[in-house]
Amino acid sequence: MLAMIMSLLLQASAYPPELRQVPTTRPVVAFTVNVVWGSEHLPSIVKALRAQGAKATFFLGGKWAEANPDLARMLVKSGMEIGSHGDGHRHVGSLGVADNVREIALADEKIARATGVHPTLYAPAYGELSPAVHEAARREGVRVVMWSIDTIDWRTWHTPDIIRGRVMSRLRPGAIVLMHPTDRTLAALPQLLADLRARGYRVVSVQELLKAAGREAPAGERGGMQRLRTIA
DSSP states (O other): OHHHHHHHHHHHTTSOOOBSBOOOSSSEEEEEEEESSOGGGHHHHHHHHHHTTOOOEEEEOHHHHHHOHHHHHHHHHTTOEEEEOOSSOOOGGGSOHHHHHHHHHHHHHHHHHHHSOOOOEEOOGGGOOOHHHHHHHHHHTOEEBOOSEEOOTTSTTOOHHHHHHHHHHTOOTTBEEEEOOOHHHHHHHHHHHHHHHHTTOEEEOHHHHHHHTTOOOOTTTTSOSOOOOOOO
16 A cells, blocks of 8 residues: 555656646636536626636536536537536545546546537646546546635635635736636626726636647647546
């Protein structure tokens, strides 16, 4: 057991680092929305984004996509990017490689069935990382995405003003902003997007952020890694 853990730790140094922000001087930020609940707010959140020419990457839970295929397809039709948030929102940091592979592979299968999209970006549930998470992502050909600005919008006492303040006070070119589909996020979006536009910022998806910054595409986008897609 110890030998296996040491092996994974040594391998971790060879993995692509998780994406937290993108080095750039261009005024551009990516919005990400992790979706395993809050379905009732999604259409209005998409409408608010589109009203100001903004995009976001929506990281879907596999079980959520399976239960809400119409909403998942709506996101695609609205021009939003689709990523994976794993299948069942488990504490992946405490799982081994096989269970982490299963989380990613099951989510891919369910998201693809609902939307026709095979995600190449993966946001681990609870933001948990481990050598096993990285190894599973490598095997499944997905890039691990985290964040540099957390709105903590799941806290019921975080008002729209608090959410906007957290983003604007931490704003940097190339930032990745973490959100969830809450009523507070929906209420904050119109003014937040206006504030960002007033500062000269564009709000884009993660892939668009990488392209705007002239960075390499995430693993898997151009077939750089083989997807095993074996679900045991």
